[in-house]
Amino acid sequence: MRQIILFIILVVLLPVALALQDLLPSIPPFQARIQLLPIVFCFGVLALPLVPALFFALAAALVQGLALLQIQSGQVELGLTAPVVFFLLWAIVFQMASEATEGMRWEVHAFGSAMVTLTLIGGEFLALCCRRGGFPVEMTVLWRIAIPSVASLLLAPLLYFLLRKLVPVFVEDEALPKKPEFRR
């Protein structure tokens, strides 16, 4: 029951993160945007067991995919298949990472959030290049991929500790995997 409540809270956080990231200002000079959804996604797939984590990844893929969906004259530019595959693969990777560290670690969450952001924005760029043609790899493009990834790396610990404090208000702390001890 606790896992279900945690799952629902995390699913609700996905559209909240989406709306909040739209309100955040862009970072000059390349107008890069801060991404909050990958950070929430990483927390979710690290905190939940395998099967709920996969359902959560599907929910994240739906939210992210629909947010960026462009339908031009009845034609869908990028469908939902790529986001679904992308988030499911990352969910499996994070489950393995969580197994390897025997629980949730803020370092894994921070690094993972940066990696998800990096691959998400880079993947979107590649998909657009395939769809629209051209492959303009310029410094601007690289910065617009790198800056949000670094922003995710820096913001992830804040969100991690905030969620770790907030989640037990709604569910018992046992719902989250225990923080592992360092092993020699």
Next chain:
Amino acid sequence: MKKIQIAFLAVLAVLVIAVCLLESGTLGWLQSGLLGIVSPISHSGSAVKSSIGSLGKDLMSLDQLQAEYERVLSENRKLRAENNGLRDLQQDNDHLRQVLGYRERSSFRLVPAVVLGHDAGEWWSTIKINRGSADGITPDMPVITDKGLVGKTTAVSSNLSEVVLITDESCRVAAKVEGTKEQGISAGTRDPAGELRLTFLSKLADLQPGQKVYTAGVSGGIFPSGIALGTVKSFHARELDGEAILEPSADLGSLEEVFVVTGAK
């Protein structure tokens, strides 16, 4: 692995396949649903953001007033005090008169809207506005300001719409150049500089910087004819056609209020 977990994984597999096979109509409907879900958060977040922004603006005005105070002190103490009190009100009044005047002057039926925020996607230029199907907005309606064309609506929920800007690569607009017979197709670039690229011009067009470009209004198109699109910054001939770089007429970087064109008057 327990049987229940296998059952859940089977359900997940079915859901994944179903999601991947969705068609554009269903996807559009789902996107409207998502906009409906984020709409209350966007509205309240935007209100908080504008409150904070106006607080900053007030503080800045105070600085300006302080500077003004020092400058005018030597001229006339009485006029200075009077100006300080009236300046903000006068600006608000002028702005509102300008907005109202444009709406009444325009030959289109316009629905005014407030910009709630820019989408966080790196490679798409889209904004969200606080009007939706409840205000008569549907997808593919032109969005303008008193300065020129902004873009067109794409996804629409009951009180929130997404607008793709003319600086997005996917937003193509048929355009004509003032004072010539030249016509071309304008589209944005992936560069954040926010310029437009007007292609399919004649190689011999020889456009000059500063020439105005307007929408051409092709039949069956979305954008009506004669809306200011941009100003020519440069022109160069390519192998098969000519290409001009345009500066958009509307200031797309600091949009606050826009109008959705719902039809002709």
